[in-house]
Amino acid sequence: MTPPAQLLVGLVFVPLLTALVAVMLPPRRRRWAVLFGALAWPCLLAPLSLAVAREGTVSMIFGGWAPPLGIGWRLDALGLIVLWVHALVGIAALASAWQRFDPELSESGPFWSLWMMLATGVNLALLASDLFNLYVALELTTLAAVALIATDDGIASLAAAMRYLLLAVLGSLMYVLGVGLVYAQTGSLAMHQPGVDELNHVALVLMLTGLMVKAAIFPLHVWLPHAYSNAPGPVAAIMAAVVGKVALVALWRIWFETAVAPPLLLANFLGLIGATAIVYGAIAAYLQPRLKMVIAYSSVSHFGFLLLLLPLASQQAFQGAGFHVLAHGLAKAAMFLAAANIVAVLGSDTIRHLPGLDKRMPLEAFTLALAGVTLIGLPPSGGFTGKWMLLSAAWQAGGWFWLLLIALSGLMSAAYVFRILALTCFHPARRAVHHLHPRPPKVTSLAALMLALLAVVIGLYPHPVLELLGAGMPGIAP
Amino acid sequence: MTSAVFVLVAAAIFGLGLHGLLVSTHIMRKLLALNLMLSALFLLLIVVPATIDGRPDPVPQALVLTGIVIAVSTTAFALALMVRLFRKQGHASIHPDIDPRLLRTRISSKAKNHASGDDR
Numbered sequence: 045m046t047p048p049a050q051l052l053v054g055l056v057f058v059p060l061l062t063a064l065v066a067v068m069l070p071p072r073r074r075r076w077a078v079l080f081g082a083l084a085w086p087c088l089l090a091p092l093s094l095a096v097a098r099e100g101t102v103s104m105i106f107g108g109w110a111p112p113l114g115i116g117w118r119l120d121a122l123g124l125i126v127l128w129v130h131a132l133v134g135i136a137a138l139a140s141a142w143q144r145f146d147p148e149l150s151e152s153g154p155f156w157s158l159w160m161m162l163a164t165g166v167n168l169a170l171l172a173s174d175l176f177n178l179y180v181a182l183e184l185t186t187l188a189a190v191a192l193i194a195t196d197d198g199i200a201s202l203a204a205a206m207r208y209l210l211l212a213v214l215g216s217l218m219y220v221l222g223v224g225l226v227y228a229q230t231g232s233l234a235m236h237q238p239g240v241d242e243l244n245h246v247a248l249v250l251m252l253t254g255l256m257v258k259a260a261i262f263p264l265h266v267w268l269p270h271a272y273s274n275a276p277g278p279v280a281a282i283m284a285a286v287v288g289k290v291a292l293v294a295l296w297r298i299w300f301e302t303a304v305a306p307p308l309l310l311a312n313f314l315g316l317i318g319a320t321a322i323v324y325g326a327i328a329a330y331l332q333p334r335l336k337m338v339i340a341y342s343s344v345s346h347f348g349f350l351l352l353l354l355p356l357a358s359q360q361a362f363q364g365a366g367f368h369v370l371a372h373g374l375a376k377a378a379m380f381l382a383a384a385n386i387v388a389v390l391g392s393d394t395i396r397h398l399p400g401l402d403k404r405m406p407l408e409a410f411t412l413a414l415a416g417v418t419l420i421g422l423p424p425s426g427g428f429t430g431k432w433m434l435l436s437a438a439w440q441a442g443g444w445f446w447l448l449l450i451a452l453s454g455l456m457s458a459a460y461v462f463r464i465l466a467l468t469c470f471h472p473a474r475r476a477v478h479h480l481h482p483r484p485p486k487v488t489s490l491a492a493l494m495l496a497l498l499a500v501v502i503g504l505y506p507h508p509v510l511e512l513l514g515a516g517m518p519g520i521a522p
Numbered sequence: 523m524t525s526a527v528f529v530l531v532a533a534a535i536f537g538l539g540l541h542g543l544l545v546s547t548h549i550m551r552k553l554l555a556l557n558l559m560l561s562a563l564f565l566l567l568i569v570v571p572a573t574i575d576g577r578p579d580p581v582p583q584a585l586v587l588t589g590i591v592i593a594v595s596t597t598a599f600a601l602a603l604m605v606r607l608f609r610k611q612g613h614a615s616i617h618p619d620i621d622p623r624l625l626r627t628r629i630s631s632k633a634k635n636h637a638s639g640d641d642r
Contacts, residue, residue: 176585183592187599194603202607206549207616209600213556214543220589221563227582228570 048095049104052117054088055127055167063160074156075142081160082138085131089124093512096124100515103173118173121512122296122366126170126289129373132495133285134163137278139491140381143484144276144388155195162188162282169290174233175223175251175302178294179216182258186212189287193275204270211267215257222250226302236301243303245310251298252314259291261351262321265344269328272340277384280336284343284380285373292350293369299354300517306354315355319449321348326456330463335386335393338460339379342419346372349453352446356437362520364433366513367506371426374499375418381492382411388484401468407489409469414496416461418503421454426503429510528569535562549604549614553597560593 062081066074095102096119103118119127145155165185172178186209194205225247227233230240237243253264260268268288272280299306325345332338346368353365385408386401387393402409418427431450438446502509535558542555564586608614 176588180588180592183596187596190603191599194606197606197610199607199611202603202610203616206600206603206607209596209603210543210549210552210556210616213596213600214559217556217559217563221566224563224567224570224582224585227567227585233581 048091048102051088051092052102052104052119052171054084055092055171056164058084058088059160059163059167063157063164066157066160075145078156078160079138081163082131082134085127085134089127089131092119093124093128096121097512115177116173117171119171120517121515122293122369122517123170124512125366125370125509126286126293126373127167129289129370129377130163130166130282130286132498133281133373133377136377136381136491136495137281140281140384140484140488141276141278143488144278144384154191158188158191158195159279159282162192162287164188166286166290169294173235175226175235175298176220176233178235179220179223182219182291182294183216185287185290186216186258189279189283192279193271193283195276195279196274198274200270201274204267204274208267208271211257211264215254215264217254218250218257219254222247222252222254225250235297237304240304242305245307248298248303248306249310251302252295255291255295255298256317259288259295259347260344262317262324262344262348265321265325265347268344269337269340272343272380273334273336277380277387280340280384281377281380284339285377288343288347289350289369289373292347296353296365296517300357300520311355311357315352315446318348318351318354319445321345321351322449322453323456324348326453326460329460330456333394333396335383335395335398335464336380338395338464339376339383342457342460343376345453345457346376346419349450352434352450356434356441356443356446357520358437358441359514359520360433360440361437362517363510363513364430364435364437366430367426367433367502367509368430370509371418371430371499371502374495374502375415375425375427378411378415378492378495378499379419381488381495382408382415385484385488385492389481391481395464395467398468405489407486407493409465411489411492411496413461413465413469414493414500416457416465418496418499420457420461424503425500426506427499429503429506433510525569528565532562532566532569535559535565547615547617549600549607549616553600553604557593557597560589564589 059081062077066077069077092102101118101120103116105114105116107114109115141155141159162185165181165183165188169178169181169185172181190205190209190212193208194202223233225244229244229247230237257264272284275283322345325341325343325348329338329341329345332341350365350368353361383393386398386405389405390398392398418425421427421431431454435447435450438444438450539555539557539559539562542558543552546552546555567582567586567589570582604614607616
């Protein structure tokens with residue numbers, strides 16, 4: 045076990061220990077424990093990034109127990125990128141949650157440890173190298189996420205949490221059923237199964253469907269809009285940026301690594317589902333009256349976008365999709381954090397109640413616009429790079445339908461982003477706002493702005509990330 | 523032969539549970555249905571790869587044990603969430619504006635009739 049491999053242990057155990065320590069501490073000290081935990085991640089990730097850039101993957105096996113009974117972990121470029129999004133969004137969300145979950149408030153008690161449990165589950169799911177550990181990690185993530193959504197303790201958020209829990213348990217049930225069938229067929233639980241020509245199609249479809257519930261892909265997305273829009277701002281930011289992506293990354297891994305030769309018909313079918321999700325999510329986002337609902341439906345649209353990797357299935361498409369995960373995660377988290385500030389100050393996130401946003405909260409309006417640029421995929425931003433690589437992959441594969449769809453998706457994102465801006469910043473009516481609550485500290489606005497800026501900056505300097513993703517994924521032809 | 527019987531039973535229980543999950547409105551019933559489906563799943567996991575060279579295969583049993591632990595804790599958490607929701611909105615359903623009379627189960631209305639009959 046080389047030194048960087050030992051750091052993998054830290055990625056899971058630092059948040060886990062932080063969660064346990066936070067439970068034992070008195071409520072007013074808990075957020076300090078979480079601060080240490082959140083700042084430790086980048087320190088762990090920096091040497092691991094160098095190791096992944098050098099060797100492609102970093103892996104370890106616990107205590108010398110070989111799989112299947114032992115547990116193996118593996119970090120690859122895709123996992124590393126999601127972990128970086130997680131670390132960056134985590135720090136920004138921490139700045140936002142610091143005041144929001146003040147120790148004086150009764151609801152702040154469990155928040156900090158639940159958040160660290162969520163982080164444990166997310167990191168574990170990204171590192172898991174066998175199908176069953178992935179299930180355990182996803183289940184941990186789901187339970188912590190449900191509890192976090194319910195922290196507001198209102199009827200709407202409790203009902204949203206319950207709906208999410210029921211659907212997610214159904215999803216993981218289908219996933220485990222698929223895993224059981226895979227084990228019955230091959231006698232192994234490894235994510236990468238070398239001696240298998242073709243995976244049992246029933247098992248494959250069951251696993252994919254289960255993960256699609258967790259990733260909120262279009263017909264199975266029903267839990268997402270209410271869950272995201274009723275969750276507290278920092279929670280919604282982490283959910284949209286990381287938690288949904290984890291299920292999608294798991295889906296990609298199972299598609300390309302476990303199912304050695306997935307049927308082409310299924311790939312095109314899933315691509316069509318993704319296409320429907322893109323169109324439906326964008327139209328629904330355009331029609332929503334509430335700002336947080338617009339952002340939530342935009343996530344439905346963009347998660348569908350990431351499903352297009354399955355039919356395109358080339359090295360370039362993988363780079364594009366991986367880059368899109370990074371850019372979308374940062375931008376979406378920035379939007380949720382800005383929206384949380386808007387709700388805190390103006391008391392409402394109904395878009396028609398927010399005219400003159402650019403005068404009252406210029407930083408938040410700028411953050412929304414800047415993150416919107418990435419969502420649309422305008423040239424200097426990170427969203428453009430990801431979309432461009434997917435576009436050229438579709439061009440090379442001769443997939444005209446996907447090509448048109450990707451081009452159209454930018455236009456549709458533009459529709460709902462410009463609608464927000466037009467109704468808030470350029471609306472002629474400057475209606476007086478009845479409630480003007482005290483502003484949250486400026487650092488919360490700046491944290492959101494930083495994320496939105498970062499999403500643009502990675503578009504200016506995309507090469508390190510693209511080179512990292514250039515190693516590709518087993519199962520994708522270079 | 524026996525394993526085929528077990529698989530069929532598991533499939534039947536799974537179907538029953540899925541029906542219950544989709545049809546019932548009360549969260550308690552949905553959770554019971556989910557637990558039924560989980561039992562069917564565990565039965566299937568144990569039965570399908572039952573033996574290697576005549577000895578029982580330990581891996582699925584370890585998986586099912588983990589699965590049971592996860593199922594129990596998920597159910598406990600869901601029940602706590604259901605109680606919280608019930609205290610806030612007065613009925614245990616994920617549809618906030620449902621008519622509470624729809625949630626009254628047949629058993630409880632029978633019991634009520636029975637109780638009122640006793641009063642007379």
